[in-house]
Amino acid sequence: MTVVYPESFWLFIPLVLLIIPAYFNYRKGHRLLGKLAGQWRFDRISQIYLVRTLIYWSTVLLFFIFSILALAGISWTKEAVRDESDGLDIIFAVDISRSMLASDVSPDRLGRAGELISSITAGYPSGRFGLVVFKGEGEVIVPLTEDRIIMETAVNSLSPAMFTAPGTNLAKGINRALTAFPEGSPGKKMIILISDGEALSGNARTAARECSIQGIEFIVIGAGTAEGAMIYNADGSVVSDSEGQAVVTKLDLAELTGIAESASGRYYDLSDVKTPGLVLDDISSVLGGSGIEGMRLQNRTSYRGFLIAAMVFLVINLAASRIRWSRWY
Amino acid sequence: MLTFESPSYLFLLILLPVFLYLRHFSPASDRGLRISAGIWRKGTVPLKQGGVKLILLFSSVLFWVGILLLTLTLSGPSISIHEKIHLNRGADIVVVLDQSPSMAARDFPPETRLDAAKNMLNFFVSARKNDAIGLVSFGQEAVLKVPPTTDYGSFLRRLDECHIMELGEGTAIGMGLAVAVLHLSESRADQRVIILITDGDNNAGEVQPLSAASMAAQMGIRVYTIGIGAEGDIPFEFRNPETGQILSGVLKSSFDEDLLTELSEMTEGRYFKATSPGTLESVFRSIDSLETIEERVRIQVRTVPLYRIFIMAALLLILADLLIRKVLLREVL
Numbered sequence: 001m002t003v004v005y006p007e008s009f010w011l012f013i014p015l016v017l018l019i020i021p022a023y024f025n026y027r028k029g030h031r032l033l034g035k036l037a038g039q040w041r042f043d044r045i046s047q048i049y050l051v052r053t054l055i056y057w058s059t060v061l062l063f064f065i066f067s068i069l070a071l072a073g074i075s076w077t078k079e080a081v082r083d084e085s086d087g088l089d090i091i092f093a094v095d096i097s098r099s100m101l102a103s104d105v106s107p108d109r110l111g112r113a114g115e116l117i118s119s120i121t122a123g124y125p126s127g128r129f130g131l132v133v134f135k136g137e138g139e140v141i142v143p144l145t146e147d148r149i150i151m152e153t154a155v156n157s158l159s160p161a162m163f164t165a166p167g168t169n170l171a172k173g174i175n176r177a178l179t180a181f182p183e184g185s186p187g188k189k190m191i192i193l194i195s196d197g198e199a200l201s202g203n204a205r206t207a208a209r210e211c212s213i214q215g216i217e218f219i220v221i222g223a224g225t226a227e228g229a230m231i232y233n234a235d236g237s238v239v240s241d242s243e244g245q246a247v248v249t250k251l252d253l254a255e256l257t258g259i260a261e262s263a264s265g266r267y268y269d270l271s272d273v274k275t276p277g278l279v280l281d282d283i284s285s286v287l288g289g290s291g292i293e294g295m296r297l298q299n300r301t302s303y304r305g306f307l308i309a310a311m312v313f314l315v316i317n318l319a320a321s322r323i324r325w326s327r328w329y
Numbered sequence: 330m331l332t333f334e335s336p337s338y339l340f341l342l343i344l345l346p347v348f349l350y351l352r353h354f355s356p357a358s359d360r361g362l363r364i365s366a367g368i369w370r371k372g373t374v375p376l377k378q379g380g381v382k383l384i385l386l387f388s389s390v391l392f393w394v395g396i397l398l399l400t401l402t403l404s405g406p407s408i409s410i411h412e413k414i415h416l417n418r419g420a421d422i423v424v425v426l427d428q429s430p431s432m433a434a435r436d437f438p439p440e441t442r443l444d445a446a447k448n449m450l451n452f453f454v455s456a457r458k459n460d461a462i463g464l465v466s467f468g469q470e471a472v473l474k475v476p477p478t479t480d481y482g483s484f485l486r487r488l489d490e491c492h493i494m495e496l497g498e499g500t501a502i503g504m505g506l507a508v509a510v511l512h513l514s515e516s517r518a519d520q521r522v523i524i525l526i527t528d529g530d531n532n533a534g535e536v537q538p539l540s541a542a543s544m545a546a547q548m549g550i551r552v553y554t555i556g557i558g559a560e561g562d563i564p565f566e567f568r569n570p571e572t573g574q575i576l577s578g579v580l581k582s583s584f585d586e587d588l589l590t591e592l593s594e595m596t597e598g599r600y601f602k603a604t605s606p607g608t609l610e611s612v613f614r615s616i617d618s619l620e621t622i623e624e625r626v627r628i629q630v631r632t633v634p635l636y637r638i639f640i641m642a643a644l645l646l647i648l649a650d651l652l653i654r655k656v657l658l659r660e661v662l
Binding site for chain 2: 005021022025028029032033060063064067070071073086126130140142143144145146147148149150151180182183184185186301303304307308310311314315318322
């Protein structure tokens with residue numbers, strides 16, 4: 001089961017608050033009916049009113065619950081859709097924040113990222129590649145091209161000094177990569193995000209989900225280790241925080257795997273020697289499609305079933321208010 | 330364009346008037362409790378409910394619009410976007426642009442030669458559909474600014490950033506051509522083209538223009554050369570990017586037409602002379618017509634589902650109706 005918009009579930013919290021007006025409305029109505037109906041039939045009317053209120057508010061709540069489930073974009077199955085794309089366009093989105101200079105991965109995270117990109121471009125010679133770098137903002141360094149020379153040059157010059165934007169915003173990097181695909185290309189699209197996951201701002205999972213919605217393949221490469229490492233300045237001194245403590249940067253595995261899940265993509269570890277081969281296998285499988293020529297598989301969102309259920313409860317709610325309960329009590 | 334994935338669900342809209350009747354107009358629609366008003370004041374009790382009725386009417390409108398949206402949601406509302414997908418490959422074109430100080434000459438009033446060339450390139454690129462276009466700039470040195478790409482937005486942004494004397498004072502035509510040839514060397518396009526735009530003689534760089542053109546010829550790359558600007562004394566003015574100083578004066582303008590002609594003939598290209606804005610435009614139109622490839626396209630329809638927007642709007646409307654009736658008006662029955 002895949003939930004495309006899990007943040008919709010937050011709506012359940014204000015929904016619980018509906019119980020408050022429901023309770024006060026019942027109490028107010030109960031008192032008022034006592035005054036209007038008179039004591040001689042109050043017990044009977046109270047019973048009817050309680051049943052009506054319970055049915056009314058429970059159907060209202062069920063209506064909202066199923067509507068929220070419809071909003072969440074829950075998907076159980078995949079469906080085959082027509083796919084006439086040809087070839088593959090790949091954008092590398094590389095984090096060039098200072099934490100990528102940590103040397104818990106040899107020679108350092110950024111250097112290893114460059115090696116991985118070179119392996120992939122060499123292993124898939126017929127592809128078109130682009131390079132986006134990001135810190136607090138994202139920027140296209142190499143627009144989508146077949147020119148291997150400029151890719152190699154750009155990859156060799158990857159450094160935090162390429163871009164002055166402060167901070168780290170994974171979402172900005174992903175969004176910039178999304179817009180780096182030119183229109184009119186017949187190729188499938190893939191984004192390979194390389195980062196240690198240490199973001200200071202932005203909602204990367206929402207940005208990654210947009211890739212999934214647009215049918216863009218997504219691979220996340222985690223740079224670094226859970227133990228982490230210190231970052232060194234150009235003069236060899238250790239980067240320290242405002243309290244003078246040495247800054248240790250660690251791989252945020254949970255964040256990166258979460259991003260990969262949001263984009264229906266895959267996660268690989270940069271330090272694993274198998275990673276270039278696995279990414280190239282993924283590229284081959286993307287080019288191979290679903291196994292059926294001219295078709296690809298995509299998530300099938302089942303919002304309609306939930307919506308029908310919600311509307312049924314609304315009809316019950318309307319119908320229940322039309323019934324003359326006094327005939328049966 | 331708004332479309333519906335499953336329009337058969339729209340038939341459910343027929344039920345809306347039925348529900349509307351049952352709720353508001355049927356004899357059984359009155360929800361009430363029979364009480365005697367006479368026991369209070371020995372007569373009828375005048376109740377002024379004009380405002381309440383108006384609010385109820387407004388609330389009902391919200392509710393039924395919400396229901397309408399939910400019913401429409403069942404039919405799968407989405408926006409269809411038609412995209413033109415190119416099935417065959419276009420040409421790979423690299424523009425080699427002179428940024429030497431002489432390109433600041435104002436013989437394309439009110440623009441400089443560089444500005445005029447940039448404007449025409451803008452126009453030229455906008456007319457391309459599927460050709461990968463790259464940009465090499467040269468002065469004393471040469472540099473690839475944009476690799477051949479169909480991302481025209483990136484190309485135009487970087488073209489706009491080109492300034493006079495950014496790469497030094499000289500005119501390294503040979504270096505510019507060599508860089509362009511290098512970056513076209515691995516291109517798999519059937520047509521590979523270089524457009525050289527310059528206004529001067531080769532006076533810098535380690536590669537001679539004819540050597541670079543010879544490499545291009547061997548690789549089957551065509552070179553179109555454009556000699557830009559009028560000859561004679563031309564006023565110029567520009568800001569030195571290193572010092573910030575504004576330099577102005579009169580330029581004795583000339584360029585080596587023989588060299589530009591030879592470069593183009595070696596590679597089966599053509600030489601064009603652009604002495605005015607009109608001729609520069611016609612030069613680009615000529616190149617545009619020379620470099621045409623039969624275009625094969627298919628239209629791909631991409632749909633963006635709108636069901637979430639519809640459901641959200643419907644929920645808000647129905648919730649508003651509920652709160653108005655139960656909280657604001659304190660509806661009991």
